[in-house]
Amino acid sequence: MQQMFRQPNPSFFPLIFSILLFSGFTVAYGSEVDIDMGDASANEQRKMQQWVSGGINAVELSLGTLPGRNIKVELVTKPYASEPVPFAQVIRGRTNKVKLQVNTAWPLQDFIDDWTLYHELSHLYIPYLDFPSFWLNEGFATYMQNIVMLKSKVIDEATFIQKLRSGLERGRLNTITRPGKLSTVSNDMWRKRAYMRVYWSGAAFFMEMDTALLQQGNSLAAVIRQYGTCCLAAESSGQALMEELDAIAKTTLFSSTYLRYSDRLDFPIFKAEQLAAIAQHYSGEP
Template sequence: MRGSIVAILLCAQGWATEVVYQDLHVLDGKQQAIVKSWLNQGLKTTEQTLGPLAQSHLPVKLQNVYLSSEPVPWGAVNRSEVDGIELHISYFATQQQLISDWTLYHELAHLYHPLLDYPDFWLAEGLATYLQNIIMLHGGVITTDEYVQRIMAGLERGRLGTWETPGPLARVSEDMWRLRAHARVYWSGAAFFIEADLALRQKDPALTLVSLLKRYQTCCRTQAPAGQPDSAKVFLGQLDRLSRSSIFSNLYHSYKLRQDFPRLSKQAVRLSGLHMMSARHSELLRQK
């Protein structure tokens, strides 16, 4: 295809992900160098945190944006036979501004779960929202204090959004775009996974959502049903099986019908980040 460049990214653990850049020709030479370095670093940081993607290559579609106050004003996952991502990038963004932006980490995080049906988009967006912050924390892009600040600010937006878009979460999620209910949908889902993570910790200090997702990529990701009414139940059922619990399924049945916004303390949010960092440190020690 026109303007495509194939690059091999070798991650620290030794696996390789083939990245296929589409429409790289829309960027000038200086931009190309900045964007490729940023994408390589972002993918490396993501895979070091969540494990290798369960696909042999990653299509990346790029678009230049000249008038934007954000480094990456828009991103999306392109679901296909091989899932890819699309990123709209500010022409004037520096490499550091791109690294500090959350969009790439969010879209890459979506590749770790299958496509879910519209009533369960709160799960998909919540997972990616939670994981983008975990990736940035693990990668040293943000500190623990910044992690807590970002999560608490997001949860507050979700709480306010719940007043603006009342109704059962699954129904609001299904009509998220028309209702402009993004804050409620995204952050209700993030709260779900924070609660699940804390419950995993109580069951077994070595268990985390990240550790389960790594195993899920190996056992189940490529065979997962995509975009079906039961896709979310199958996905969460696999996480329950891997954790030998019913944590995810039980939370799912209560969350999808809830009309209020979850209450999470700053202490609980901080604990979720520290738990992830502690588990990551223990894993690195085991690898030595």
């Protein structure tokens, strides 16, 4: 939606600039975000600034102020890429960096519709975890990219459900060819090329947690917003993170479900009502 984008000042587009983000959440002023535009032209820089600002707004709408005092967004132009954002990664350090390859020739709307920026920014809301728990890192970002797109009205409820369904199906199929305990497969995800099993088993875990929290009048996004204001560390373990989220949500569900998922050999099954309940909650007004 167009109204969620800050209008850039057209007279000022240096190669590297900062935007001071105003937030309606826990603090009046959020992180300072540096965007390194690489060698993009002035027009393309304007488009990229609109896209990144809108992406940050969208993620903050669901998850609260971006964690950390400073965040760097580095754009690397790939003029011949067949999609707007062919590759991206989070590089963690004293200042967390989101590095995105972009083909700036694509229209702004294609950037807004692309999931990648929402996924990478969502990563920043939980710590970097041990490799056997890595399914939590990728699952969280994979689930949240869809929540963020739904809540900020980039996609509607039907598209949200369809995206989750097709992702879960990719995870289910990948589980057949990448057997073993989820924690073991996760520990060796790159060599085993078990991305879809790891990403979507993790997404399924957070969907299951969110379903349970919604039934208690809470939500995963609300728990994460609280976690971001009290407890977020740069690194942790899956078990420790689950205990902290349990303390915030006043449950033991995160820890017990985490142990069950770590050992699980199969891929979770979801009912249509579960997906519908999640979609309905996050498509409501904030």
